[in-house]
Amino acid sequence: xxxxxxxxxxxxxxxxxxxxxxxxxxxxxxxxxxxxxxxxxxxxxxxxxxxxxxxxxxxxxxxxxxxxxxxxxxxxxxxxxxxxxxxxxxxxxxxxxxxxxxxxxxxxxxx
Amino acid sequence: xxxxxxxxxxxxxxxxxxxxxxxxxxxxxxxxxxxxxxxxxxxxxxxxxxxxxxxxxxxxxxxxxxxxxxxxxxxxxxxxxxxxxxxxxxxxxxxxxxxxxxxxxxxxxxxxxx
Numbered sequence: 001x002x003x004x005x006x007x008x009x010x011x012x013x014x015x016x017x018x019x020x021x022x023x024x025x026x027x028x029x030x031x032x033x034x035x036x037x038x039x040x041x042x043x044x045x046x047x048x049x050x051x052x053x054x055x056x057x058x059x060x061x062x063x064x065x066x067x068x069x070x071x072x073x074x075x076x077x078x079x080x081x082x083x084x085x086x087x088x089x090x091x092x093x094x095x096x097x098x099x100x101x102x103x104x105x106x107x108x109x110x111x
Numbered sequence: 112x113x114x115x116x117x118x119x120x121x122x123x124x125x126x127x128x129x130x131x132x133x134x135x136x137x138x139x140x141x142x143x144x145x146x147x148x149x150x151x152x153x154x155x156x157x158x159x160x161x162x163x164x165x166x167x168x169x170x171x172x173x174x175x176x177x178x179x180x181x182x183x184x185x186x187x188x189x190x191x192x193x194x195x196x197x198x199x200x201x202x203x204x205x206x207x208x209x210x211x212x213x214x215x216x217x218x219x220x221x222x223x224x225x
Contacts, residue, residue, distance in 0.1 A: 046216075049213055088153070090214075098156070103152070104153055
């Protein structure tokens, strides 16, 4: 079983819609959760961090964490073509500063 | 505050040569991580270092690859006797001490082995 799992996509949504990206993880002891955005040919960029159950909002982005169900999600409201990228879920599950990345979900926002 | 710096951005090596990739972490960051990414694939963890210490090298091939983070200067990922399969993007990330494990990535080095 992979430690961090994501649907590879592509996930296609029309411009202006809500994009919902999901991630599950295997280690119940995980404490820190991250979403990165990676444009083609570029490096990953940290866009959200979440550490406690519930929702965390930042502009058009909302991260949701449910530790009991071991999933974390990212919602992108009012999706724009510029949001088209691969979104990587990352989880810290060790006793030190190492995170495990999922393989990413490719998002396509259709104008 | 400058971000994570990597050089060179592009590196071309012939089979059998050595590749040396450099990473300077963000100011105040003491943890460095190296990742490899093949085209259309995910990030693969290679090694995690602190100053003068290798903390976790579980993702690094046992042969030809080595990494260091000296007391002074950048972290270096060294690949000896490169083969075509080493062609990939190599990303470095850094994180500050005593915090919540957020990692910030450099622009990467694209290695091409001919």
